[in-house]
Amino acid sequence: MERTSTKRLPIFEAAVAVFSEKGFAKATMEEIARRAGIAKGTLYYNYRSKKELFLSLIEEGIERLEAAVKREIARRRDTSSKLEALIGAQLSFFEEYRDYCKLLLSEVWGLGSRWEKQLERLRSGYIGIIKDLLQRGQAEGIIRQDLEVNTAAMGVFGAVAVAALNAFLFERQYHYESLLQTLKNLLFLGLNEREG
Amino acid sequence: MERTSTKRLPIFEAAVAVFSEKGFAKATMEEIARRAGIAKGTLYYNYRSKKELFLSLIEEGIERLEAAVKREIARRRDTSSKLEALIGAQLSFFEEYRDYCKLLLSEVWGLGSRWEKQLERLRSGYIGIIKDLLQRGQAEGIIRQDLEVNTAAMGVFGAVAVAALNAFLFERQYHYESLLQTLKNLLFLGLNEREG
Amino acid sequence: MERTSTKRLPIFEAAVAVFSEKGFAKATMEEIARRAGIAKGTLYYNYRSKKELFLSLIEEGIERLEAAVKREIARRRDTSSKLEALIGAQLSFFEEYRDYCKLLLSEVWGLGSRWEKQLERLRSGYIGIIKDLLQRGQAEGIIRQDLEVNTAAMGVFGAVAVAALNAFLFERQYHYESLLQTLKNLLFLGLNEREG
Amino acid sequence: MERTSTKRLPIFEAAVAVFSEKGFAKATMEEIARRAGIAKGTLYYNYRSKKELFLSLIEEGIERLEAAVKREIARRRDTSSKLEALIGAQLSFFEEYRDYCKLLLSEVWGLGSRWEKQLERLRSGYIGIIKDLLQRGQAEGIIRQDLEVNTAAMGVFGAVAVAALNAFLFERQYHYESLLQTLKNLLFLGLNEREG
DNA sequence: GATGAATGAGTCTTCATTCAT
DNA sequence: GATGAATGAAGACTCATTCAT
Incomplete structure (x- = not known):
């Protein structure tokens, strides 16, 4: 059940970058949001949790x-x-x-x-x-x-x-x-x- | 410069078990100590930090x-x-x-x-x-x-x-x-x- | 100064239900809106804030x-x-x-x-x-x-x-x-x- | 299974004060800790969660x-x-x-x-x-x-x-x-x- | 040598509120 | 009038590390 598609691509790319640099546990939602150029809340508007974001990746x-x-x-x-x-x-x-x-x-x-x-x-x-x-x-x-x-x-x-x-x-x-x-x-x- | 403690073998085994079950980031010093049957302070007496413990493993x-x-x-x-x-x-x-x-x-x-x-x-x-x-x-x-x-x-x-x-x-x-x-x-x- | 919207009755009932189930602090505007069958923005069109909605109730x-x-x-x-x-x-x-x-x-x-x-x-x-x-x-x-x-x-x-x-x-x-x-x-x- | 007794009394009193002033949901662990004169972590060392603290009260x-x-x-x-x-x-x-x-x-x-x-x-x-x-x-x-x-x-x-x-x-x-x-x-x- | 109580920086997550459409 | 995507401030909770005993 995908939400907005506008935001999901930049999020995807930022998330891959941060997760692969830091690993799942050390990656922070804060940094993913910053790199995607959105607010932290927006991340959670599009993905229910850090784990869900990771798994969808x-x-x-x-x-x-x-x-x-x-x-x-x-x-x-x-x-x-x-x-x-x-x-x-x-x-x-x-x-x-x-x-x-x-x-x-x-x-x-x-x-x-x-x-x-x-x-x-x-x-x-x-x-x-x-x-x-x-x-x-x-x-x-x-x-x-x-x-x-x-x-x-x-x-x-x-x-x-x-x-x-x-x-x-x-x-x-x-x-x-x-x-x-x-x-x-x-x-x-x-x-x-x-x-x- | 290994400390001479007889505690290091049980620590080693407990640490491998916990690190491999949870991964580096999710593993806690608390649990490693508990499984090794020692106090958390003792862990730090034998290894300077979590990272050092992990690397020595x-x-x-x-x-x-x-x-x-x-x-x-x-x-x-x-x-x-x-x-x-x-x-x-x-x-x-x-x-x-x-x-x-x-x-x-x-x-x-x-x-x-x-x-x-x-x-x-x-x-x-x-x-x-x-x-x-x-x-x-x-x-x-x-x-x-x-x-x-x-x-x-x-x-x-x-x-x-x-x-x-x-x-x-x-x-x-x-x-x-x-x-x-x-x-x-x-x-x-x-x-x-x-x-x- | 009550707004005239026909939306206020369903809102009232949904709000009472949610507030009494969850208490003021745990109740969310999101859920009240959902139960009232309207969008969150509409809630804010009718009531200035969560507190105002609660007090009017x-x-x-x-x-x-x-x-x-x-x-x-x-x-x-x-x-x-x-x-x-x-x-x-x-x-x-x-x-x-x-x-x-x-x-x-x-x-x-x-x-x-x-x-x-x-x-x-x-x-x-x-x-x-x-x-x-x-x-x-x-x-x-x-x-x-x-x-x-x-x-x-x-x-x-x-x-x-x-x-x-x-x-x-x-x-x-x-x-x-x-x-x-x-x-x-x-x-x-x-x-x-x-x-x- | 009570832990330290030294800390639990001041915590108890601070917690009652804060909870009764703010209610359960609006009370913050931060403030309870501050009023009890201890660090937030110490609160969690003595009580597993906000809910447990409240219920024990x-x-x-x-x-x-x-x-x-x-x-x-x-x-x-x-x-x-x-x-x-x-x-x-x-x-x-x-x-x-x-x-x-x-x-x-x-x-x-x-x-x-x-x-x-x-x-x-x-x-x-x-x-x-x-x-x-x-x-x-x-x-x-x-x-x-x-x-x-x-x-x-x-x-x-x-x-x-x-x-x-x-x-x-x-x-x-x-x-x-x-x-x-x-x-x-x-x-x-x-x-x-x-x-x- | 060994302990475990105490700490506080760091994170995930929630949610009231805003605003462009 | 109505919407819902976007925001960011706030708060519960974790845990590596320290240190007095």
Whole structure:
């Protein structure tokens, strides 16, 4: 039940910025309001509480990630290309929304029990897409049969997420193409050099 | 300069439990003291502040992880076995200290700028070990040359960490062997079924 | 200067309901507006402030009580019947407007200094009627001379009010006739069994 | 489970003063602390919340009233004297603790549903004492049989309470003896002049 | 060494009131 | 006349930290 739409966008952006800089607990409604250029009361006019504001951010972000990835996948025919596109889409999403993604990993991923609903949303949403592709790939014989898909899906997500955040947040400079290529090589071909 | 008190072990355990359940900001010194069976003042007698207590936990944890992994690595001769052992050691460490590892990912990893020193410690410490092994492997020709080692090291760490936490924290039951095998297969051999 | 709006009646009823459920301080203009089926701004179009709305309620209520009692009194000839009628009228008013009367006792009576004007209104209004009747009765020799009229008038009001509210608000079921009879017996004849 | 006793007395007195001046909702913890000469945090160290502080006040007050009245009653032999003593004791309690009694009537009596437990405490406690005496009196034939005891007990309480508060809080000067005598005459003998 | 009562700065949240439409 | 989005002052409550015993 969205209220005014005029105010919600600036609030959204300010909130993502503050939450990702300070973390959920250290972020203050005061600062979010100030950065959004509105009064504190207006924040509460639009969102019932700090928690609701936070959760709506997470929800919205997960939806955007899903949408972005689905769009890219839909463009490819074969499962292999789809998986490749998925990795590319996740990486590019993490690059564009690095602040939001930091939030995603630190608050939602790290904690868990307190945000069960949102976690489940992520798992059945984005992780579910990876899992489906892996299963289809196994059926088609192009993905190794000896992979348990849940674990493998989490592994793929984790590898991209951690490598991406490390590069985008903590490296002064990074080479996007090299990052993407290394992740694809690692995940599709593995660490091992193929012998002869 | 550690104080010599015999109180530090129970404090350590209580602190890990509370911090990982509540997160840094929501954890209270009151509760840590209560769970450790001591008075709040005693906490401050042993640690200057909440932050110092927290950081000493993280420090200690990273050291344990490094030590555990190094021990396993030292037992193997060839680089390949060492890498395999490293993944096993990380997984087993995450299983044993799941609470601590949740902390590690949510507070230290997710945030960053605020704990730079600790992050750097993790990166140059544990991630550094992975990186060194990968480099040695490339020199020996058993690791793919087309992998940028920093990215690959982060990818390996992230894949294991995320898959492990998901299994240990959120799955009612998990099959440790299958988890380990899938991660090894994924990381060493890649997703692709080898043709021919 | 009452505004002419047709909105004032629904507002009145909603306001009495909300104020008596929550008390003055916990009642919100928001809820009063919602229950009256109007917008918050409209409330302020009709009443300058929360306090004014509240006071106009109290004023109105005291006037209704006075009017009801005066009407009943006017019907009787002798002072004794008038006093009897007064008690009956107060009891029946408290039964019909129990919410309003709860308000009256809790906010106006209990506090005092803050609403001096309204209190004075009540005292010189309704209590004044009782006092006048008692004085007339004393002059006529049908009311005990050893009663100080101010105190007695307050005592009569208090006995009826407290017994009435207790019955109407907190007893699941009550017997109106028995209530009335007991109050009349208590107040006119006293507790003591007459000897001889 | 009382905490420190050193701090609780000044808090008690400051709280009664502030609550009775402002009412529950308008009273602030800040002001109570200031008047008690302690920091706000200390208030919360001794009482979990504003509500708990308030309720403990009410509880304590009801107990004191009960104790005072029981003490006086115990000194008399016959039921009639006991009832007389009860009225005297209530009046003198209301004179001494006028602030507290204002609180009692405005917050607890007036509201009700929100403080059910405390109300019940009062009803079964103090009102119960009156009721018991009336019943015993009826059995002994010295109290009118045509009085329903619940109603009569409430009436007695209400008459004394309302007359007392009016005198002690709002009259510049009052004559205690006259007040007491009028109430006793009113309640024991009734309004009616005895004919013949 | 150990304790826990006391502190007060810092936050979330509520709500009467205003005003542009 | 009517609306409801926006405001900001005010207040309950938390908790890291201190210090006298």
